[in-house]
Amino acid sequence: MSFLSTGLRVLFYCIVGAVLIIVGAAIFFMTWEPDRADFAFRGIDVSHHNGPINWSRVASDDVAFVYIKATEGKDFSDPAFLRNWQGANASGLAVGAYHYFSFCSSGEEQAENFLAHLPHNGPMLPPALDLELTEGSDCPAPEAADVRREIAAFVQNVELRLQAKLVLYAPEDFYLSYLKDAGVNRPIWVRSLWQSPFYAPNWVFWQYHARGSISGIEGDVDLNVLATRRELSDLLIK
Template sequence: MKAVALAAVTALAACGGGPTRRVVTDISIGSGQSVQGSFTGGAVPLLGDTAPHVWTSGHPYNLPVHGVDVSRYQGDVNWHQARASGINFAFIKATEGGDHSDPAFRRYWAETRAAGIPRGAYHFYYFCRSGAEQAAWFMANVPRERGALPPVIDLEWNHQSRSCPFKPSAAEVRREVGIMMSMLHQYYGQRPIIYTTVDFYRDTGVRNVGAEFWLRSVADHPRGTYPGQQWSFWQYTGTGTAPGFRGNVDLNAFAGSRAQWNRWLATRSQR
C-alpha cells in the first residue's frame, strides 16, 4: 500500500474563475519517494488513495465537491461518517441489463437519504438487451423521488462478459441509448447523465447523444482524455479511500465550485 502526505501553502486562482487559493503539495509515495506538484483550490484532506496518481495536468483536488459511486462490493458503509468527511454526493448501482438488480441498492438508497447525502441511481448497460427493455427494468426498480439526482446510464465495453460478447455498431449504440434516455427522461423528469470511459467514448460517438457527462479519467485530466467535451462529473480514481468505507471506493469530483454545485442541485434534482 502506498502512503500519501500532503503539505499546503496559499496563493491564487481556481475552477470556475474568481479569486481562490493555490495549494502546493509535497506528495510522498511509498518508501520516501517524493514528487512536487501544485494545483489550485484546496485538498479534501480526509479523502485518500491507495494507489495515487501523480497528476501533472490538473489535480482533482482542485475541485471542492467530491463524491462516490458504489455497488454491493462496498459492503457496510457509515454514510454519516462519509458525509462528515467531505462526501457530497453518491451514485448507487441499481440495475444491470433487463433482469439484474444490485442487492445493496435499496439499503444504500435509504441510508444515504437518512445521512442527508444527495444521491442518484445508475444502470449498467447491457448490449444484448434493447434500450427500451433496460429503461423499463430501471424504472421498475428505482423510485421517482423528490430531491434524487438524475438517473445515470453507465456505458462501457464489457470485454469479459460471458453472456453477451456482442459488440454493436456505433449507430446502434446511439440509437438504443437514445431510446433509453428518452424513456427515463419522461419518467423521472430529468434528462439522464451518461457515464462513460475513454475507449467507449472514442468508439461510439456517444458524445453526440446530447447528454450531460460523467467521465472516467484516472491518469489525466478529462480535458486531455476527452478533448473539447464538457462534463459535470469526473471519476478520477478507483482506489480511493474515505472515512465510512472499509476498503477502496471510486472517488469523483464535480466540475465547479460549491456555489455552482448548489445551483446544479437546484436545477437537476428530481421534483
C-alpha cells in the first residue's frame, strides 16, 4: 500500500508540474512583448475581420499607430476600411493603409485598385504592401522573376502617384524566397513571433504577436513595434 501511495504521489506531482509548465508557457506566449525601453511605439494592424472597433479605447491602450487593410487583388476593397480610417484618425493615431498582394492579377491592376480607395487628405504613414505565401490559393506563386516584376509594377505605380516609398510587409518565407537576393531598396516590415527578427536587416516595423489583446477590439490582434532608431513623425507623408 505504501509503495502504491508513493507511486500515486509521484504521478500526481508529475501531472501538476506538467500543467504548471503548460500554463506558464501559455502565459509567456500570450503576454510577451519587446522591451518598451527599446521600442517606444507600439501599433496594430487590422481589417474587417477584427469587427467593430472602439478607436478611443484603442488609443488609450498604449497604441501609437495602426495599419488598416484597404484592398486586396485587383477588385476587392475592405468593407470596414473607411470606417476604421476615420475612427483611427479621429482618435489621434498615426494611420497607414495596406494592400494584400494577390498572385491572381497584375501589379499594375492592383495598384489602381489600391489608389482608388486610398484617402488623400491629411498626413499618413507610408502605404504598405502585404506580401505573403498563402496555402490553398487559387493562384499559386509563379516564378520568382515574375513575382518580382509584378511587385515592382505595384510599387512603381503607387510611389509615382504618392511621391513616397512603400513599406513591404514580408514574413520570413516570402522574404527569403523572393526579396533577399533581389536588391530591394524599400523599408521592410518583418514578422517574427516571440523572438527578435533576424532575417531582414534594417527593418522598420516588426510584427511580434499575432494573438495580442487590445482594449476596444474583441478577439486577437496583430501587434507591432517601430524600430528603435525611428520616429513616427519622420515616417508621415503628406
